[in-house]
Amino acid sequence: MWRTVLRRVLIMIPQLILVSILIFMLAQLMPGDPFYGSLNPNSDPATIERMRHAAGLDLPWYQQYFKWVGNVLHGDLGTSYVVNKGWTVTRIISQRIWPTLSMGIIAAVLTYFLSITQALLAARHENKVIDRVLIVWNTMTSAVPSFVFYFVMMVLFVYIIPIFPSSGTGIDDTQNFSTNFFSNLKYAFLPALTIALFSTNSIFQYLRSNLLDQQAQDYVRTARAKGVQIKDVFRKHILRNAFLPIASGIGYSITGILGGAIFAETVFGYPGLGALFVQALSGRDYTVITALMLFQGVLALLGGLLSDIISAWVDPRVRVK
Amino acid sequence: MSELVRIENLKVYYPVRTGFFNRVTDNIKAVDNISFTIEAGQTYGLVGESGSGKTTIGKSLVGLEEPTSGKILFEGHEVTTTKQKNAINYNKDVQMVFQDSQSSLNPRKTIGEIIAEPLKSFGVPNVIGAGYDGARSFDQTKITDRVLALLKIVGLPAQTVAQYPFQFSGGQRQRIGVARALATNPRLIVADEPVSALDLSVQAQVLNFMKKIQREYGISFLFISHDLGVVKYMTNNIAIMHNGRFVEMGTTNDIFKDARHIYTKRLLSAIPSLDVSKREEKRTYRKQIEAEFIQNKDAYYEHDGLIDRAYDLESITKTHFVALKKEGA
Amino acid sequence: MDGKLLEAKDVSVEFKIDGQYQTAIYKLDISIKRGEVVALVGESGSGKSTFAMSVMGLHNADQTRVTGSIKLNGDELIGLTERQFDTYRGVSVGMIFQDPLSSLNPLMKIGDQIAEAITIHDKQSKQVSQRVQKLISDVGIVDVQRVSQQYPHELSGGMRQRVMIAIALANEPDLIIADEPTTALDATIQAQILDLIKEIQVKKNAGILLITHDLGVVAEMADTVAVMYAGQIVEQARVDDLFNQPKHPYTRSLLRADPSEVNSGDELYAIPGTVPALKDMDHSKDLFLKRVPWLDIAEVEAQIDEKLQKISDQHYVRGDAWKNFEFLEDR
Numbered sequence: 001m002w003r004t005v006l007r008r009v010l011i012m013i014p015q016l017i018l019v020s021i022l023i024f025m026l027a028q029l030m031p032g033d034p035f036y037g038s039l040n041p042n043s044d045p046a047t048i049e050r051m052r053h054a055a056g057l058d059l060p061w062y063q064q065y066f067k068w069v070g071n072v073l074h075g076d077l078g079t080s081y082v083v084n085k086g087w088t089v090t091r092i093i094s095q096r097i098w099p100t101l102s103m104g105i106i107a108a109v110l111t112y113f114l115s116i117t118q119a120l121l122a123a124r125h126e127n128k129v130i131d132r133v134l135i136v137w138n139t140m141t142s143a144v145p146s147f148v149f150y151f152v153m154m155v156l157f158v159y160i161i162p163i164f165p166s167s168g169t170g171i172d173d174t175q176n177f178s179t180n181f182f183s184n185l186k187y188a189f190l191p192a193l194t195i196a197l198f199s200t201n202s203i204f205q206y207l208r209s210n211l212l213d214q215q216a217q218d219y220v221r222t223a224r225a226k227g228v229q230i231k232d233v234f235r236k237h238i239l240r241n242a243f244l245p246i247a248s249g250i251g252y253s254i255t256g257i258l259g260g261a262i263f264a265e266t267v268f269g270y271p272g273l274g275a276l277f278v279q280a281l282s283g284r285d286y287t288v289i290t291a292l293m294l295f296q297g298v299l300a301l302l303g304g305l306l307s308d309i310i311s312a313w314v315d316p317r318v319r320v321k
Numbered sequence: 322m323s324e325l326v327r328i329e330n331l332k333v334y335y336p337v338r339t340g341f342f343n344r345v346t347d348n349i350k351a352v353d354n355i356s357f358t359i360e361a362g363q364t365y366g367l368v369g370e371s372g373s374g375k376t377t378i379g380k381s382l383v384g385l386e387e388p389t390s391g392k393i394l395f396e397g398h399e400v401t402t403t404k405q406k407n408a409i410n411y412n413k414d415v416q417m418v419f420q421d422s423q424s425s426l427n428p429r430k431t432i433g434e435i436i437a438e439p440l441k442s443f444g445v446p447n448v449i450g451a452g453y454d455g456a457r458s459f460d461q462t463k464i465t466d467r468v469l470a471l472l473k474i475v476g477l478p479a480q481t482v483a484q485y486p487f488q489f490s491g492g493q494r495q496r497i498g499v500a501r502a503l504a505t506n507p508r509l510i511v512a513d514e515p516v517s518a519l520d521l522s523v524q525a526q527v528l529n530f531m532k533k534i535q536r537e538y539g540i541s542f543l544f545i546s547h548d549l550g551v552v553k554y555m556t557n558n559i560a561i562m563h564n565g566r567f568v569e570m571g572t573t574n575d576i577f578k579d580a581r582h583i584y585t586k587r588l589l590s591a592i593p594s595l596d597v598s599k600r601e602e603k604r605t606y607r608k609q610i611e612a613e614f615i616q617n618k619d620a621y622y623e624h625d626g627l628i629d630r631a632y633d634l635e636s637i638t639k640t641h642f643v644a645l646k647k648e649g650a
Numbered sequence: 651m652d653g654k655l656l657e658a659k660d661v662s663v664e665f666k667i668d669g670q671y672q673t674a675i676y677k678l679d680i681s682i683k684r685g686e687v688v689a690l691v692g693e694s695g696s697g698k699s700t701f702a703m704s705v706m707g708l709h710n711a712d713q714t715r716v717t718g719s720i721k722l723n724g725d726e727l728i729g730l731t732e733r734q735f736d737t738y739r740g741v742s743v744g745m746i747f748q749d750p751l752s753s754l755n756p757l758m759k760i761g762d763q764i765a766e767a768i769t770i771h772d773k774q775s776k777q778v779s780q781r782v783q784k785l786i787s788d789v790g791i792v793d794v795q796r797v798s799q800q801y802p803h804e805l806s807g808g809m810r811q812r813v814m815i816a817i818a819l820a821n822e823p824d825l826i827i828a829d830e831p832t833t834a835l836d837a838t839i840q841a842q843i844l845d846l847i848k849e850i851q852v853k854k855n856a857g858i859l860l861i862t863h864d865l866g867v868v869a870e871m872a873d874t875v876a877v878m879y880a881g882q883i884v885e886q887a888r889v890d891d892l893f894n895q896p897k898h899p900y901t902r903s904l905l906r907a908d909p910s911e912v913n914s915g916d917e918l919y920a921i922p923g924t925v926p927a928l929k930d931m932d933h934s935k936d937l938f939l940k941r942v943p944w945l946d947i948a949e950v951e952a953q954i955d956e957k958l959q960k961i962s963d964q965h966y967v968r969g970d971a972w973k974n975f976e977f978l979e980d981r
Contacts, residue, residue, distance in 0.1 A: 218752035224708055225747075226767040226817060227740035230732060236766070240757050316801040317756060370836035371807075490924055520693040520863060522921035525907035529920050547836055550866070550910030554918070573914070591841035593866025595911055597890045600870055604848075607841055 008308055012301050019297035020072075024065050027290040072294070078287035083279050089291045092276065097258070100265075100272030103188040103195075104257030110196030112250075115203035122204070123211035124234070134204070142201035150267040153194040164190040191268040195261055203246060210242035217241070240314075247314050251307025255299045324396075325508055325541050326359040326382070326415075331391035333377050351377040353565035353630070354391070359509065362451075364535065364542040366552040366573070368588065369562030375545045378562075379511040382543065383417045396508075413443040414452065416502035420514035422494035426486040432497055433482030436468045439504045446506045449474065451538040453506040471500040475530065492523030496530065503534065513545045528555060549592050553577055558640075561585045566631040568621075571641035581643040583614050583621050584631075620646055655824055655857040656682040656705065660718035661728075663700050663709070663881075665928070671715055672928035674700050675881045677956055678718075682825065682857040687848075689860040689868040689889075691904075692878035695925040698861045700881075702827050705859070706745055707735040723824060741771055744818030746847075748830040750810035754802040760786075760813050761798030767820035785816040790846055808839035815846065822854060829861045844870055865908055869893060874964070877901045880926055880937040886958060887965040897961065897972040900938040906977070919977070936969040944978045945971070 052058055056067055071078065077089035084092050118138070122131040141149070157164045165187055214220065215238060223233045258273070265274035273292065280288035312318045332355075334348035351374045359365045367375040380386035382393065384406050393401045395414065400406045416439070419425040426435055444457025445467045472481050475496040486494055495515060502510050512531070516524040528551065534540055546552050552559060553573060560570040561584065569582040580586050590607040594600070621644070622629035634642040661678045664671040675697040682688045690698045703709050704716050707727060720727045722742055727735070747753040755763060764782045768775055775781075786794045789812040802810055811831065818826055828847060832840035848871060851858050860871055868875055869889065876886040877900060885898040896902045905911075906919035923941040931937060939950040949971060958966035 218747060218749060219755040221708060222745075222747060222753045222814070222817070223755070223766075225706055225739055225745040226770060226820075227736045227738070228766065228770050229736055232770070237755050237758075241755070244757075315757065317803050370838065521865070521904055521907045522693065525909070525918035526920035528909060529918050532917075549837065550908070554909035554912060554914045556914075587838055591837040592910065593841075593844075593864070593870040595865060595869045595893055595905070595908065597869050597893050603870075604845060607845070611842075 004312065005305075005309060008305055012305065015301055016298065019301065020069060020294060021065065023290055023293045023297060024061075024068060026293070027286055028061055028064075030284065030286055030289075068290075077291040077294075080280075080285055080288050082283035082285035083276065083288055089287050092288065093273070093291060093295065096271060096273050096276045099188065099270060100261075100274065101258060102185065103192045103261070103265075103270065103272060106185070106188055106192035107195040107261070108253050108257050110193060111199055111253075112203065114196055115200035116207060118200060119204050119207035119211060122208045123215075126212060138201040138204045141198045146195075146198050147263045147267055149198045150191075150194055150264055153190065153197075154267065157190055187270065191261070191264045191270050194268075195264050203249075207242060207246055210245065211238060214238045214242045244311070244315055248307045248311035251305070251310050252300075252303040254306060255296065255303045258295075258299055323361045324358050325361040326543075327356075327392075327394040328358070328378070328382075329356050329392040329394070331355045331378065331381060331393065332389045333374070333381055333386055334389040347626075350565045350625075350628075352381070352388075354633075355565075355567055356391075357560055357567070357570065359541050359543060360557075361508065361541055362535065362539040363558065364544050364556045366556035366559040367543060367545045367562060368547065368549060368552050368559055370547055370588075372564075373562040374565040375562050376513055377565075379417065379513050379543060379545050382509075382511050383415055384412065385417075410443070413439075413505040414508045415511065416505060416507040416509075417511045417513065418495070418498045418502050418515050420517055422491060422498050422518070423486070425498060426494060428486055431483055431485055432472075432477075432489075433465075433468050435486070435497065436471055436482075436501050436504055437464050439501060440464045440467055443505045448506075449503070449538070450506055451540040452508040467504065471504055474503065474534070475500040490523070491519050492526055495519065495523075495527050499527075499530065499534075503540075507540065509541045509543065511543045511545070514547070515544075516551060517546065517548060524551070531555070549588060561588065563631060564628055566644065567634055567642075568631045568644045569642065570634060571638075575638070575641040579641065581637065581641075581645070582631075583610070583617065586610050587614050653683050654681045654721075655684050655686075655723060656680075656859070657721045658701075658705070658718070659720075661701065661704060661720060662715075662717045663697070663704055664715040664717075666713040666715075667928065673881060673931060673933065674928055675704070676931070676933040678881075678883060679958070680876055680883065680886075682859060684824065684857055685851070685855045686873050687851060687858040687860055687871050688874045688876065689862060689872035690876050690878055691862055691865065691868050693863055693925060695880075696878040697881040698878050699829055701878075702745070702829050702859065702861050705825075705827060706739060706743060707732075737771075740767055740823070741821045742823050743825045743827060744820070744823040746811070746814050746818050746826065746828040746831045749834045750807060750814045751802060751834075753814060754810060756802055758801070759798065760800055760802065760805070764798070764813070764816050764820060767817045771821060781820075785820060786813075788819065788850070789813070789816045790842075806839075807835050808842060811835060811839075811843050812846065815843075815850070819850065819854075823856065825857045825859065826851070827859045827861070830863070831860075832867060833862070833864070840867075847871070865904065866910065877904070880931050880933075881928075882933060882937075882968065883958065883966075884936070884938060884968045885966065891962075891965050895965075897965070897967045898938075898969075899942055899971055899975045902975070902977075903938075903941075936971055939969075939971055942971075942975075 056064060059067070075090060077093070080087050080089055080092055118134050122134045125131050220233055220237060223237050224230070228236070261272070262274040262278060264270070265272045266278055276288065277292050279285070280292065331352055332350070333352040334350055336345040337347040337349055338344060339346045355378060357365070367378060369375045377386055381388050384403055387403070388401055391401070392399055395409070395411060398405070398409050400409065400411045406412060441459070441464065444459050445463045446453035446457055447455055449470060468482060469479055472479065477493065477496060486497070489497065515531070516527050519527060531542065532555070535542065542555070544552065544555050556573050558571070559573055559576045560567045561576065561582065562568070563584045569576065569580065569585045576585060577589070580589055587610050590603070590610045594603055618629060622631055624630070631644040632646055634644050635647065636642050658678060658680045661675060662673060663675040664673050678701060680688065680690070690701065692698045705720055705727065707730060709716065716728055718728065722738060727738065761779070761782050764785055765778050768778055768781055782798060783794050786798055791797050791809065791812055797805070797809070805813065831847065832843050835843060844867065847858065850856070860867070862868060872889045874886065875889050875892045876883045877892070877898065878884070879900045885892065885896070885901045892901065893905070896905055903919055903921045907921060909918055912918055921941055922943055926937060926940070934953050935951060936954055939945055942950070954969040958968050960966050
């Protein structure tokens with residue numbers, strides 16, 4: 001088992017290199033450069049050239065790449081030119097990651113909780129009213145663009161029934177966020193709940209059909225023939241088998257949790273990584289953009305690794321000696 | 322009698338990869354140095370339990386499996402590699418019928434399309450039969466006519482052409498599979514457990530039918546099965562396989578009347594007999610053979626790692642070969 | 651009690667198909683005594699597995715109607731609620747299925763799957779692990795410790811079927827239903843499993859309902875044989891009578907279709923036609939006669955008695971067609 005994991009980790013090295021090159025190329029393809037935005041009619045071309053030279057932007061792309069990779073490996077992701085001018089990107093990200101993390105975890109837990117409960121209900125009452133209602137509801141929430149619901153929720157719970165704050169994290173200096181984790185939950189909850197409510201569809205549909213498939217399996221008949229009650233067959237046999245493919249998908253949801261929710265954070269004015277990404281994009285803050293993309297890339301690879309480990313852990317047939 | 326197919330020292334190995342770098346450390350010897358000959362117009366039986374390698378031999382014959390080493394000769398031409406097979410248009414002469422007629426027929430194609438497929442790639446021979454080296458026509462009306470003629474031979478009505486595989490029973494689908502195999506006028510049909518998924522009455526239909534086309538057209542069969550009752554009824558010659566090796570080979574009579582290898586005896590003793598009065602006797606005999614198989618293994622096998630590897634075949638009569646330990650060895 | 655372990659009378663099973671109930675089994679009578687092996691033999695679609703599922707109460711209640719009477723040790727099973735049925739399943743009746751790989755939970759260790767069969771009926775049961783180990787060794791598995799820690803995919807087909815048998819035996823049931831227990835296995839493994847079932851049956855003096863399409867398995871195992879066609883028993887006899895003096899045209903046709911007893915020069919008897927669809931089963935006639943093309947219409951369409959006729963001690967046949975039935979080529 002550990003051997004397999006270790007091999008899997010080693011395979012990630014070339015993957016990481018590929019991802020980093022790809023991201024760097026994309027960043028190069030972005031029109032203009034950070035100084036482009038700060039240009040004014042009085043700018044002296046020589047000054048700009050000097051600034052570009054100081055930032056190393058006049059070097060050939062591969063030299064820039066190696067310089068960038070070297071810096072990244074030392075934890076230096078560069079300096080923001082726009083969003084928080086003068087701050088290191090590392091500082092910005094480490095500040096914004098906490099709100100995103102707390103909201104992401106709440107959202108993920110709620111999403112799984114809601115979709116699993118719904119799927120269980122629907123599968124136990126196949127073709128009954130409750131099943132049909134849940135199918136329609138889930139189809140609807142996945143068909144309508146999510147920001148529509150975000151606004152609805154916002155209006156509903158902030159203005160009509162004002163039980164949640166409308167925006168922010170409630171703390172002035174988000175740097176101390178980690179110490180104020182609990183007081184912040186109030187702010188994280190509404191966006192998290194909103195995300196969860198409206199993203200149950202894929203897990204719901206998948207788990208529901210898995211549960212129905214599993215009910216028709218021969219081992220279920222064996223359990224019934226042993227005299228195991230239907231509800232116990234569900235709990236002890238069907239559930240685990242139906243969960244397998246979903247459990248392995250949990251690894252990938254780490255990307256979603258830490259990547260930040262662009263729409264939700266923007267709509268709810270929540271200062272996480274998603275909102276940061278939007279800010280950085282509109283300001284062409286390319287050090288921040290590349291750092292965030294690299295972060296996402298690494299998360300995606302880690303998610304894949306985690307998924308493989310989870311599926312090997314829960315399914316004896318996948319375990320390799 | 323003329324030789325149709327000769328297999329010489331056929332080996333099909335699958336590499337086993339282990340360790341951190343996934344290096345090939347061992348081979349699974351699915352087929353381990355097998356030689357035999359199929360005569361024209363005869364049925365050759367390959368018998369063995371699951372994992373014995375019998376299907377792998379069938380697949381290598383039709384080109385679904387690349388041999389690791391050894392030779393396959395068809396009417397004297399070497400057809401071991403795909404290139405050699407294509408050079409003499411070998412696949413028109415050798416066709417395969419599979420066990421699972423459900424999954425071996427494309428569910429999205431009509432029966433007409435399924436049977437027309439080999440006709441479209443190899444052309445329509447002038448006559449129906451076994452083997453045809455003359456001109457072949459690719460004319461659409463000829464293809465349509467031939468599809469109908471083939472359906473008639475396998476006893477299915479003309480409207481079948483427009484229907485889909487799911488509309489037929491297992492026995493009918495198996496006959497469709499045979500019709501498709503028959504389309505190119507093959508000289509040899511490799512039949513891999515063609516009746517083991519069928520009920521008795523339907524099995525009888527398919528077996529009778531296979532014998533009939535053999536009588537009429539002189540087709541040879543390589544009949545792969547684990548069911549000794551069926552094999553006894555169908556074949557002229559039999560090879561018994563175990564762990565990728567032949568343990569015994571001979572005429573059907575040699576095997577059923579004069580089995581010498583313990584593994585053959587063990588298989589034979591396991592066939593349930595319809596003679597109720599002898600069942601206690603048979604059970605005792607079966608247990609005795611099983612005990613001998615376990616205790617006396619060294620007389621019949623050498624050790625290859627954890628695998629019992631049968632000795633090389635030695636001839637005991639002109640037709641009968643057994644894998645026994647050589648005297649003094 | 652008259653020594654009858656299982657007594658089924660007038661059992662009919664109907665499936666709801668497109669909103670309509672279709673008869674899959676019609677007024678079936680069969681009984682099994684302690685220590686007796688009764689084989690139910692027939693082709694796919696004959697209703698033999700449907701009957702087994704009725705005894706176990708495992709049909710989907712929404713889509714199935716079972717009527718008549720099935721008594722186990724004198725207790726009526728038809729009409730029981732799921733909860734009531736659970737006290738019989740796995741306790742007085744154990745069941746062995748065809749495909750031992752799909753019939754075991756892939757995510758549960760062998761030992762746990764056997765243990766469940768015990769603990770589900772006896773929550774306070776002590777020494778569960780000892781009992782599990784005894785069961786594993788009773789079904790002829792030597793490496794008890796290791797096997798109980800393994801998962802189904804790590805075992806061979808024959809080993810898995812042994813495990814299934816251990817599960818069926820967990821509570822020493824009076825009746826064991828074996829539904830095609832060796833169909834998925836190789837010949838030598840089949841022989842071993844059949845011998846094991848026989849051994850256990852003799853040792854425990856249990857009754858066995860053996861469901862199979864394989865006449866060879868019947869000849870090896872059964873004391874009494876019932877041949878089923880299209881949801882009804884067409885002939886029932888002691889095993890030697892059935893093989894030596896088969897009466898019903900269907901039984902005789904089946905025996906003629908078996909290649910193991912036929913010379914390779916002779917043609918096998920291929921029964922023409924196919925088993926009728928459920929909606930076409932008119933049980934007032936002998937449905938098999940439709941598949942005997944040389945009979946005249948009057949005979950094929952003749953109404954016959956619902957019940958089997960007794961023709962000698964313990965030998966029963968359906969209808970009258972057997973009396974002057976001859977194969978075309980024997981005339």
